[in-house]
Structure formats: structure tokens, C-alpha cells
Amino acid sequence: MPMSYKARRRWSIILLLVWLPIYTIIAWVVLVSIPRQHIAIEFLMYAVAGILWALPFKNVFKGVGKPDPDG
Known part of the structure; x- marks a missing residue:
């Protein structure tokens, strides 16, 4: 079952506020x-x-x- 628009918005905020700093x-x-490494290889690794x-x-x-497609 696909997630609703509200659920996707909430999860995106949680991912950006919690997961992204941890991953970083x-x-x-x-x-x-x-x-x-060489600067180009380092740039590629970070990218x-x-x-x-x-x-x-x-x-x-x-x-x-x-905009909310359901609303």
C-alpha cells in the first residue's frame, strides 16, 4: 500500500532531521x-x-x- 501524502511529508522531515546527520x-x-587520494578521486567519493x-x-x-493531491 502506498503511503499517503501526509505520511510521506512526516517521514521526509524525520529523515532529514534524524537520518541525514547520522549518515553524515x-x-x-x-x-x-x-x-x-588524488583530489578528483576524493571528490568522487564525497559526491x-x-x-x-x-x-x-x-x-x-x-x-x-x-501541493497535496488529495486535498
């Missing part, structure tokens, strides 16, 4: 523990880490910024 700390610890956090939650964020 985890990604930072992991990426800092890797030895220094991938910046995208990966949202992929599992793509459906939660879909359409949240638009």
Missing part, C-alpha cells in the same frame, strides 16, 4: 579513515556518499514539495 557522521568517519543517503528513500521524497 558515519560517512565522514569512513571517508576520513581512508588514506588521502557518491552525498547521493547514496537518499537512494533508499526516493519514494518518500517523491512529490513532497508539490
Whole structure:
């Protein structure tokens, strides 16, 4: 069963306020523990880490910024 618009909005706020800071700390610890690489490789690693956090939650964020379709 798909989530309602209100549920997606609530979950998106929770994800942004709770999960994103936790993920940021985890990604930072992991990426800092890797030895220094060429600047382009480091940029790529941080870019991938910046995208990966949202992929599992793509459906939660879909359409949240638009007006309520049910209302």
C-alpha cells in the first residue's frame, strides 16, 4: 500500500532531521579513515556518499514539495 501524502511529508522531515546527520557522521568517519587520494578521486567519493543517503528513500521524497493531491 502506498503511503499517503501526509505520511510521506512526516517521514521526509524525520529523515532529514534524524537520518541525514547520522549518515553524515558515519560517512565522514569512513571517508576520513581512508588514506588521502588524488583530489578528483576524493571528490568522487564525497559526491557518491552525498547521493547514496537518499537512494533508499526516493519514494518518500517523491512529490513532497508539490501541493497535496488529495486535498
